[in-house]
Amino acid sequence: MKLVYTHPSSIAVAQARNALELAGIQCVLRNEYAAGAMGELAPIDVWPELWVLRDRDYERASLLLEQSRTEIREADWFCPGCGRHSPATFELCWHCAAERTPL
């Protein structure tokens, strides 16, 4: 097994796992529950980790994650109602309180 990805957000790591599973790469999560509630960040020594089961998948996996890095990052977003820019941590538009829409 090889560690291919780690991030303080369990959401980001879960998204990375989904990306690899879609590509048919077998992988496992470790420290999955370290981060606790949604959006909470884990201390650095217990970051959720994503491991590939087969070492030969490692290069393809890291390439895939490299390519999808912009999707994995919890990105800033633009309001569908008023077009204003909100930071990733906001669930509602700061301007018109419209709900954030999925990417």
Ligand SMILES: [Zn+2]
């Ligand atoms: Zn808005």
